[in-house]
Amino acid sequence: MTPPLLRRVAALQRVGRPDRRLMARSAALPRTRADDLLTMITRSADKAVLWWVVAGVLAARGGASRRAALRGIGSVGFASLSASFVAKELLPRRRPAASAVPQHRRLDRRPASSSFPSGHAASAAAFITGAFQESPATGVALLPLGAAVAYSRVHTGVHWPTDVGAGAALGVAASFATRHWWPVHDDRPGRTAHRADAPLMVDGEDMLAVVNPASGDPADDPTPEVRFAWPKADLLYPDPDTDLRSQITAEIARRTDTGPAVRALGVAGGDGTVAAVASVAADTGLPLALIPAGTLNHFARDVGVRSMPDADVATEHGSAVGIDLGEVSVHGPSGTHRRWFVNTASLGGYPEMVRLREKIEQRHPKWPSAVIAMIRVLRRAKPFPVRLGGKRALVWLVFVGNGTYAPKGFWPNRRPALDTGLLDVRYLRADVPYSRARFVLSVVTKTLHASRVYRQRDLPALDVELLDGYRRLATDGEIGPLGREFRFRSRPSALTIYRR
Structure with a gap:
């Protein structure tokens, strides 16, 4: 007796009457200029070239469009792997015969891989779903293009309609799966309960x-x-x-x-x-x-x-609110310096990355310079001993955020509230065997909360003492003075800022 799972797999491999009926209806459509357009679209989507071009256009606009492009391409990568190396291998299915559509629609090079599911439809659905999550308007605007790519696979006779439907479903699922590691950006401004008096300007x-x-x-x-x-x-x-x-x-x-x-x-x-x-x-x-x-x-x-x-x-x-600021006192060879920071302060690899980026920027654009600097710094990063809140530790870096950031994983990207009176303290331990490898594994599996190498705390204040000499502090991306002792404090409602 055939197991139920194998029966379901065999059912997916068969081509049923609905597929043949829909394919016949598509083939019976009269010849129009749309035939050439759909052929061009389906070819442009080979190897996701079309979506890379769209991503480039969106990324150039910045803001939500750039985030839509990045998540879209990330979703396409995940969907393509799932469709080509998993689903097609597990569920082989023959493609429609070339004679299923008129001669003028047939592709010069017909694909030889399994028909189920459609990789083109998976990539289209993944990109549009990813873009929609970051920018709904962008996702809706791309829907006609995605639909054209998906239908073009049936129109040119290389996929059955259910191949396209399954590919689209796979693409949507793959895009939402990226949220496990990559939280969707939240554009809502941070909350604050502190109204402030400010003059009408x-x-x-x-x-x-x-x-x-x-x-x-x-x-x-x-x-x-x-x-x-x-x-x-x-x-x-x-x-x-x-x-x-x-x-x-x-x-x-x-x-x-x-x-x-x-x-x-x-x-x-x-x-x-x-x-x-x-x-x-x-x-x-x-x-x-x-x-x-x-x-x-x-x-x-x-x-x-x-x-x-x-x-x-x-x-x-004259609409204004009071928000918290971070304050740090730096005790070093040139005396004591006090600095405010509106976003973040950090010790370790980040200040070195900023300094190297500024040097590379003299010859290259800013974004490539930042990527090159990050790779170089991570390769040669060295741990340093500190005393954090009175406890000795060996760390790779120390991050201090003005306010409590979200999410609590390694990629903090927003502040839900601007008046918590707390600092977001995160550091990466180096006194655990294979700490960097374990850290990367925890990021990939999204288990940082249980990791022994990563620590996150929300504190009103933090004292950091270096035990191996002096280092520079970075605040809001700017390199600060050399210091050995750093006293971080949250200053509630220290800044009055105009906001609608």
Whole structure:
């Protein structure tokens, strides 16, 4: 007697009447210009070339489109492996005969692999589902293209309709499976229960706005946007030979002496520039308005300011909230230095990566430079002994986030709340055998919560003492001073920021 599982497998391998009937109806359609278009589409989707091209176009737009492209391509890779190396091997099925469709539709090179399931349909469904998860509008816009790719396999006579249906289902499942390791980005701004008083800044009158044209794309100067939002604001451009914090502080003092005094600070730049201006705003008690103009804009995204209109409306209505800042005191050979950070601070491999990236950037674009720097640093990383919260440990790196980040795995990407009064502390131990290999395995299997090499804690404060000399601290992607002792603190509602 045949086992039930084998009977089901045999049923999938057979071609039933519904498949033959639908194939016949497709073959009976009259010849039109759509025949050539569908042939071109099906060829362009070979080896997922079409989806790589679409991903390149989306990635160039940045933001949610770039995330849609990345998840789409990741989903295609997973779906292709599942379809070609698993499903096709386990469920071999003959393809339709070449004579099933008219001569003008037939492909010059017919595939010889198993017909079930359709790899083209799997890739199309995987890419669109992945894109939809990150950007619903992008996913919906790509649906017609995906449907055309899927149907083209039946139209050209190389797949049965159920092959296409099974491939599409496999692609959707593969895309959702990526969420196990790769959480979907959440665009919702961080919550805060602390409303703050801030003056109405009509046209930016009595505002000092720092504009950094070097942030993000050098060809995209944010000055016109700042002028549109705050036409009466005084603009200040960073002087590369002067510390930006000192430059802002000196300008505020000059305006105070000559009048009228500065009532608010504005900034248009990336996270590094925003961090510098925010530190001055926290020290002086001035409210901060920001226009995201960098490459990543992590802080602006968490705060909920995504563009110039968001900043313009918030300042015109005096709508502001109080949010936490991170503070670190660095004790080193040149004395004690105090720094604020709006996103993260770290010790170990990350500061070295930033320094190397800046060196490579002199000859290469920013994104490739960051990738090259990361690979080099990871290859030659060395552990260092520390005392964390009074306990001795050997670590590869220490990460401190301003606020509690999500998810709690290795890839923190957002802050659900901006007023927790806590720091997100994460570090990777090096005193466990094969710690890096075990760490990678834990990331792949998503078992970091049970890993012996990875630690995560939410704390109001943390003291870190280096036991092997001095190291540089990185805050918000910028390299800081040398230090041996680092005292991290969360400062609740230290910054007043305009937000709708």
